[in-house]
Amino acid sequence: MSIIHPVILCGGSGTRLWPKSRKDRPKPFLPLVGECSLFEATLERCAKDNGFAPVTVVTGAAHRELVESQLLQAPDATIIVEPAARNTAAAIALAAARLPEDAVMLVCPSDHHIADSDAFRRAACAAADLARQGWLVSFGIAPKWPETGYGYIKAGEALEGGFKVDRFVEKPDLERAKAFLSDGGYSWNGGIFAFTAGTFMEELRAHRPDIAEGVVAAVEKGRPDGNCFHPDAASFASIAGESVDYAVMEKTSRAAMVPVDMGWSDIGSFQSLRDALDGDDSGNRTAGNVELVDCANVLVQSDGPRISVIGLSDVAVIVDGDEILVTTMEGAQKVGKLKGATDQ
Amino acid sequence: MSIIHPVILCGGSGTRLWPKSRKDRPKPFLPLVGECSLFEATLERCAKDNGFAPVTVVTGAAHRELVESQLLQAPDATIIVEPAARNTAAAIALAAARLPEDAVMLVCPSDHHIADSDAFRRAACAAADLARQGWLVSFGIAPKWPETGYGYIKAGEALEGGFKVDRFVEKPDLERAKAFLSDGGYSWNGGIFAFTAGTFMEELRAHRPDIAEGVVAAVEKGRPDGNCFHPDAASFASIAGESVDYAVMEKTSRAAMVPVDMGWSDIGSFQSLRDALDGDDSGNRTAGNVELVDCANVLVQSDGPRISVIGLSDVAVIVDGDEILVTTMEGAQKVGKLKGATDQ
Numbered sequence: 001m002s003i004i005h006p007v008i009l010c011g012g013s014g015t016r017l018w019p020k021s022r023k024d025r026p027k028p029f030l031p032l033v034g035e036c037s038l039f040e041a042t043l044e045r046c047a048k049d050n051g052f053a054p055v056t057v058v059t060g061a062a063h064r065e066l067v068e069s070q071l072l073q074a075p076d077a078t079i080i081v082e083p084a085a086r087n088t089a090a091a092i093a094l095a096a097a098r099l100p101e102d103a104v105m106l107v108c109p110s111d112h113h114i115a116d117s118d119a120f121r122r123a124a125c126a127a128a129d130l131a132r133q134g135w136l137v138s139f140g141i142a143p144k145w146p147e148t149g150y151g152y153i154k155a156g157e158a159l160e161g162g163f164k165v166d167r168f169v170e171k172p173d174l175e176r177a178k179a180f181l182s183d184g185g186y187s188w189n190g191g192i193f194a195f196t197a198g199t200f201m202e203e204l205r206a207h208r209p210d211i212a213e214g215v216v217a218a219v220e221k222g223r224p225d226g227n228c229f230h231p232d233a234a235s236f237a238s239i240a241g242e243s244v245d246y247a248v249m250e251k252t253s254r255a256a257m258v259p260v261d262m263g264w265s266d267i268g269s270f271q272s273l274r275d276a277l278d279g280d281d282s283g284n285r286t287a288g289n290v291e292l293v294d295c296a297n298v299l300v301q302s303d304g305p306r307i308s309v310i311g312l313s314d315v316a317v318i319v320d321g322d323e324i325l326v327t328t329m330e331g332a333q334k335v336g337k338l339k340g341a342t343d344q
Numbered sequence: 345m346s347i348i349h350p351v352i353l354c355g356g357s358g359t360r361l362w363p364k365s366r367k368d369r370p371k372p373f374l375p376l377v378g379e380c381s382l383f384e385a386t387l388e389r390c391a392k393d394n395g396f397a398p399v400t401v402v403t404g405a406a407h408r409e410l411v412e413s414q415l416l417q418a419p420d421a422t423i424i425v426e427p428a429a430r431n432t433a434a435a436i437a438l439a440a441a442r443l444p445e446d447a448v449m450l451v452c453p454s455d456h457h458i459a460d461s462d463a464f465r466r467a468a469c470a471a472a473d474l475a476r477q478g479w480l481v482s483f484g485i486a487p488k489w490p491e492t493g494y495g496y497i498k499a500g501e502a503l504e505g506g507f508k509v510d511r512f513v514e515k516p517d518l519e520r521a522k523a524f525l526s527d528g529g530y531s532w533n534g535g536i537f538a539f540t541a542g543t544f545m546e547e548l549r550a551h552r553p554d555i556a557e558g559v560v561a562a563v564e565k566g567r568p569d570g571n572c573f574h575p576d577a578a579s580f581a582s583i584a585g586e587s588v589d590y591a592v593m594e595k596t597s598r599a600a601m602v603p604v605d606m607g608w609s610d611i612g613s614f615q616s617l618r619d620a621l622d623g624d625d626s627g628n629r630t631a632g633n634v635e636l637v638d639c640a641n642v643l644v645q646s647d648g649p650r651i652s653v654i655g656l657s658d659v660a661v662i663v664d665g666d667e668i669l670v671t672t673m674e675g676a677q678k679v680g681k682l683k684g685a686t687d688q
Contacts, residue, residue: 291683294675307668308682311675312659324651324663326670331638331655338652339635
């Protein structure tokens with residue numbers, strides 16, 4: 001097998017884990033599960049020791065310093081510094097346009113948790129094999145519950161090591177999500193993709209020539225700077241912001257998927273964070289100076305003062321600097337709407 | 345009518361409102377309801393302007409400074425500084441032994457909230473009239489729910505302005521408490537008493553001569569110091585600690601009660617504190633920097649950092665200095681058992 005080129009997307013700044021995540025301290029760079037950050041864990045999964053080519057990180061200028069501070073273990077990494085945020089189609093194309101046409105790219109978000117790295121790498125190899133045959137491959141993540149917050153992938157005809165994609169399905173309502181689960185042929189779309197750089201650019205040119213041309217121009221007029229690459233700002237700014245799903249994956253006739261069950265979580269809420277952490281016998285997850293009495297399935301984390309909690313189940317109590325959040329797990333979806341999260 | 349001598353008991357240091365109350369900052373001295381402390385509000389209810397004699401405060405050495413700092417509005421008050429804590433029988437006797445025999449004493453805890461001061465004073469006058477006739481009078485507080493945390497008083501034969509006490513009842517279980525409420529003849533025993541100093545000492549001598557003699561000796565050998573009085577430490581230390589209820593009220597044949605409905609609360613838990621405060625349309629009570637989303641009947645108080653709460657009902661979130669407490673209202677009974685409350 002030829003080597004896989006990891007492309008790690010490190011953009012955006014969600015507010016759903018506020019106050020742990022802040023504007024100047026976004027989610028990928030926080031040690032939410034274990035001792036290293038989600039970004040560092042992503043690097044580790046795609047490390048050279050594990051048979052991968054040096055990584056390409058695509059990020060914005062705002063996060064460049066954070067990226068560099070956490071890239072110490074990957075000195076041969078390349079950082080593509082986006083002059084503006086233009087969503088995932090353009091971000092991936094920036095990396096694709098700079099790689100050889102036959103290079104197999106493995107596109108990974110930087111803020112997901114994957115408990116089973118071996119399963120991840122096995123799926124990466126299967127996806128790379130299909131990518132070399134000209135497929136654009138999505139990881140199809142084994143769904144664990146009828147989640148309404150994710151898109152789904154319906155598997156079609158079998159391929160070696162995977163399936164053709166029958167269709168991509170937008171976030172369903174609960175009834176449909178339940179039907180997907182009992183059907184068995186549906187996976188979660190976790191935003192992890194494999195394709196050769198050439199195939200990707202070809203398909204992007206076919207379906208969104210504007211984005212493809214804009215990115216090629218931004219790269220041609222771009223400026224290398226040590227291990228960084230700065231695409232041309234004016235060319236890049238004029239590109240339409242579009243997700244890779246809309247721009248390419250849902251349009252191409254060459255979409256495939258590899259099924260994978262790897263303890264995946266997007267850590268998209270405090271409920272997800274709780275579920276990704278190991279609990280005690282009562283399902284409680286704590287960090288810092290915490291005392292619990294009669295609690296079950298709570299997530300209680302303090303970076304300073306003691307938190308004492310009595311009699312609660314399925315709540316999150318997060319103390320971070322000058323902010324304190326107390327929420328039900330259901331209410332955790334609304335964290336991003338709090339004044340604290342939006343005013344920062 | 346002759347004047348009433350308020351005797352304010354300022355002892356003990358409960359832990360049930362931890363972390364708002366602390367060992368060095370006990371409950372009576374905190375502004376829990378409104379802008380003045382419970383002690384200051386007690387002084388205000390018994391102020392000279394309202395027709396009372398100068399107050400006597402009975403407190404321990406540990407609280408003397410706090411008492412003095414909050415006594416500025418009552419410069420003619422006397423402070424009896426107990427050399428040791430010996431419960432309420434001895435504390436009341438210290439004041440009684442220093443007053444003329446015919447002085448009507450009104451014994452008030454310093455850490456209760458009373459919303460209706462006029463009702464309090466009407467009851468005080470009725471109780472004083474009975475006290476002058478030789479009765480030992482308890483305030484019988486109109487019960488609002490089948491509380492199992494208070495003692496009850498069963499009213500007997502009618503007197504002018506009150507009733508003889510049929511009997512005192514210890515904290516009942518829920519079934520009995522409900523029966524008391526539907527019976528209608530039961531009141532809460534709020535620990536507010538009126539009697540003449542002479543009657544009290546007489547009954548104490550009859551039922552607990554040891555306590556009476558010990559107090560008289562401690563007063564005789566005591567030392568005045570400005571507006572303070574220091575009972576003799578050795579004499580006082582040898583006295584048995586006993587509540588006035590056990591030592592006198594439940595023993596005497598001269599027990600009477602005046603019924604009163606005055607918006608009384610002992611603020612004995614965060615649930616009581618919540619109920620004593622005015623709420624918004626959803627029953628929420630907040631203080632400090634607080635944002636609520638989808639909450640009902642919560643008590644959320646911060647002395648510093650912002651607290652954001654989502655989706656919770658009937659919980660208390662208390663941030664005080666370096667301590668954070670999150671509890672259900674039911675769990676609030678267990679606050680005193682937390683490490684933070686017991687280790688301080």
